[in-house]
Amino acid sequence: MRVYQPQEVIVEVGTEQGSVFKNLKRSLPNIPFTFVEDPQSYLSQLQSSEDPLGKGKKRLLLTRHRGEFLKKCPGSDGAVCCNYFVINFASNCPMDCSYCYLQDYLAHNPALKVFSNVEDLLEEAHKLFSRQRRFFFRVGTGEITDSLALDPYIGFSEQIVPFFAEQPNAFLELKTKSDCVENLLHLDPKEKVVVSWSMNPQRVIDQEEHLTASFEERLLAAYRCQQAGYKLGFHFDPIIEYSGWEEDYREMVERIFAVVDYRRIAWVSMGVLRNTPNLKRIMRQRFPSTRLLSGEQVLCPDGKMRYFHPLRVSIYRKMLQWIRSASPTVFVYLCMESREVWEQVFGFSPSCEKELGNRMVSAD
């Protein structure tokens, strides 16, 4: 993978004392650092440019986060939720997948930002976990950014992994499409950290997942993490239907289970391509040659467009069959899918979000 490098680091004055600034300075010796009193001027300038999101990815803004770091994952209306919390240590992503929902979600906040006040983040998480010791928290950092793509520069994993390793009632998922795992390999996750990869066949990566690691690079990174003591997760999401998809996805599933030890896989998720009308408009502008705009999709109750219900069920059943032939016991769930689809694929649907969350904890 060609590791991302920003063209410039924009630093909000007052953030220079923290570990993130020091790590950026050390790891980006040849990149200009510009200090600003108020990042708003940079943000307004970005907002008025052509393709603010694409431009925003080229520079890295180090700023203080105002507000809460930890939030409950919003899920999707009418879909079975898995009771997940998210920590936002950064916003936007240096990679550029054509289908990325952040293009719409961050349309009015497109800068690639990393937050300096990591100590506040850890304190907030510690308070929340200590207040509710009877609840088990599953937490991810990859909701509005990639969990690891910036790690070679900011070293966030070196703070968050040891923190979660000591929490009695929480574990962490680091979700990525990169192979930036070097910082993880010398840490001891103490069974409290799952490193997971969104996986697609190389054909889809080449066409739609720009600047990400290749399939084999992701798989090698997963293998290295497993050897270093981490549990693994795989997200087959978004699954894309095209002529020949079955062969590509079947080979991909077989290859993954041939390389990693299925007994160290905490979970596998499946989800088909999802769009909104607005995201489609943005994709058409930013990625005119994408092939993802031509297939038929229907509008679902949560406002997202997906393949027709029978096609989704058929895709999931095939995927599940390939996964089960490689590993009959691995925990598999659906991401943002309705109860009806769950029932047709698995023969049941979790009775409530807590049940799915608990199943994942006990699978782990």
Ligand code: SF4
């Ligand atoms: S890796 Fe994830 S967050 Fe980054 S552009 Fe792709 S879909 Fe978006």
